[in-house]
Amino acid sequence: MKIEFKQKQIEQLPLGNLKEDQFLTVAIETSNRLGWIIGNTTSTGFTAYTNNGLFSWNAEIKMKIINGAAILQSQSRENEPADVLGNKMNLKNFISTFCSLKNAAPVNQEAAYENLAASFV
Numbered sequence: 001m002k003i004e005f006k007q008k009q010i011e012q013l014p015l016g017n018l019k020e021d022q023f024l025t026v027a028i029e030t031s032n033r034l035g036w037i038i039g040n041t042t043s044t045g046f047t048a049y050t051n052n053g054l055f056s057w058n059a060e061i062k063m064k065i066i067n068g069a070a071i072l073q074s075q076s077r078e079n080e081p082a083d084v085l086g087n088k089m090n091l092k093n094f095i096s097t098f099c100s101l102k103n104a105a106p107v108n109q110e111a112a113y114e115n116l117a118a119s120f121v
Helices: 020-033 083-103 109-117
Strands: 008-014 037-042 045-049 059-066 069-076
Touching: 008 083, 020 037, 020 045, 020 059, 020 083, 059 083, 069 083
Parallel strands: none
Antiparallel strands: 008 069, 037 045, 045 059, 059 069
């Protein structure tokens, strides 16, 4: 019998005063700043992957906007018992970076979203 240790961490982040498209634009930029590899992107969320190297701990991060909030989930891609801390750190780093970017001088979010929308699945 195989023992599964896959751990995931889930956080909820309110959209606040941002529209869904603005939130998604800042969230994608946040993921890029953290060095994550963006996988699938839709108008309500995305999947990203940490890129810590072939022999290092890596995770899959999902963000989905539902009912005025973003649901963030970090789940280990390996079967390790100590992955809880890594998943918590992924979400902590995401939220911290997201808040910094959101509070920074706004870029042309509409143009950024239009570029992003072209890649939706």
